[in-house]
Amino acid sequence: MVAIETSGGEGLRGGLLTTADGKPLKQALAHAQARARRKALLLVVPLLAFIVITFVVPIGQLLFRSIHNDGFSANMPQISAWFDETKAGDAPDEAAYAALVADIAAAAEARTIGVVGTRVNYELSGTRSLFTSAGRNAEDLEPPYREALLDLNAKWGDPQLWGVMRSVSSAYSANFYLAALDLARDENGDIVRAPEDRRIYGMLFMRTLWLSALITGLCLILAYPVAHLLAVLPLAKSNLLMILVLLPFWTSLLVRTTSWMVMLQEQGVINNTMVALGLVGNESRIQMMYNQAGTIIAMTHILLPFMILPLYSVMRPINPSYVRAARSLGATSWTAFRRVYLPQTLPGIGAGALLVFILSVGYYITPALVGGASGQLISNLIAYHMQDSLNWSLAAALAALLLAGVLILYWLYDRLIGIDNLKLG
């Protein structure tokens, strides 16, 4: 609080307004304001610190992981040093082979040869066994090492293998991003497209975008009439109907996915009903699950409340007399809707569509359970590389690309709608 003294000589020294203790008013106000800012900030700091530790730093770790993998360089120090000293394209000499054999022997001793082989295998498939079998025989190898290794397996002379070893001899590489974009390096280090049968990530990214757009569209089509009905009904009635929207919203995701599995199964409720009604024959039951249809149906249902709620909150305050005015001026009901009502609901459409799209792009659980092979999204592939193939760096690179996409959409959402306008329930 700033006490201002206006009367008497003290307060107006040299034409300046001052406070009771003689400080210039401007300074005192700035001081008080800075203190209020500090106080407000102090309330937020604990949470900000928490989020930094449990969210920002882990995501930083993920980004680091996507460009850093020392599986080869940490376990093969001598050959890595040889690569450092020579330049790309240098043919491996006897010294290189000697360093390689020494490293393989040491790695086999430390039981890390599998890690080394796996790292090289990411870049050039079919090479893991090359390293492990060399590891088993490393003790018996005698100079000259070049001949000894080539006797073991002629692939050791392959320039492509040496090119790959050179590229993985540095712990930092952008190769995982290349792999995530269906690109690869040839033996000269140039970036080329991956062989046709290996281009799966681009296809999956496209599928994720396409399915998310489709689900967003379906949600919009289903949500619009319902939100409109809720908005024009009297509050008592619409609050009652709102329960039908909010109950799915509050029900566990796994429960909803399970119910859809029950409904969509070949021996499930929907198929049984259709057979009983004679719509489809008992032999030709429709396969609605473990394919894209399953993913689309279940995700549309799960994300529908996220579309209805923003639409409802925009539609509720719309004044019905605008449409009535349009009608009285001669517009047909379709024109009145198209020219008068629809434009007023655009902010709700934008908010709902962006929210649903953002949420569906990163969906994991539902596609994993009801999607089968053709209904998998990019998140499922990230989980696959994290849990099954254990290519963590590739998983991190895929996650980083997905994250970049989501953050762009989030930024767009903030610009267009503003995150402060996000409402729940």
Next chain:
Amino acid sequence: MALPIYASPLERVWHWTYKVICTAIFIFLIAPILIVIPLSFNAEPYFTFTEKMLSFDPEGYSLRWYDMLLTFGMQAPDGPRDWSWWRDVLANATWFDVAWNSIIIGFFSTILATGLGTLAALGLSRSEMPWRRSIMAVLISPMIVPIIITATGLFFFYSKIEIQKWGVPYLGIIMAHATLGIPFVIITVTATLSGFDHSLSRAAASLGANPRTTFFKVIMPLILPGVVSGALFAFVTSFDEVVMVLFIAGHDEQTIPRQMWNGIREQISPAILAVATILVVVSIALLATVEILRRRSEKLRGVTAG
């Protein structure tokens, strides 16, 4: 929604079509949730209505799947149901074990999220708050960023700091779930505070209350409904979360959704539907609580009650 008397026949047809469409969409929304309830009482191990169920024959219904929830994982499930049998349930039954884990993780992550989130929301709703928009964007982002990305990042981070060796049970998963719950607390509490009349706290100050008294006697009672519904959101988020648990929880930190996930992927049986039914009942209770709180909050703030 009444049709005006001057409506043309075409409009009348459309009006009724519109009502039918809306009804169909409401059925689409609610049917999958309600359908699991009767199916969980199925006497047969099927996921569809048997003929006996459809003819309301009592033999078609049974509690066997609920019974299975109790006995699954027990040492001696077939013994007489006396005192020691129930002790066995509490000690060994898998679903009891995971339910206990879910409650512990949910409780502590809710406390963490609500405490930190409410404090931050108080700061964020002050007009003097610098960089308000950017800070808000960072605090809300755990809700927007796909959970699989956060889980992957936390997996790397936790294995780097070796959190499992710290000897604090549940620590990693509680922090992870609190992170996911924080955006909900921030959103609900800032929404409550946006309608807050700041002259009330100034009035309290002018009547001689110190900041602490003002907070506990004036601000807190007014924003409490928002805080509680934020806490409920945070609890539900944790209670329903499975990706984080899949990625970072230890094998003795499995939760109900994780166990459901196992059940769905491996040996899907109607026992899953029994769990689902229980969870639906829980969510109905939660929804009712939030609705009551929302109306109370609107009354307190003088907004028209619904």
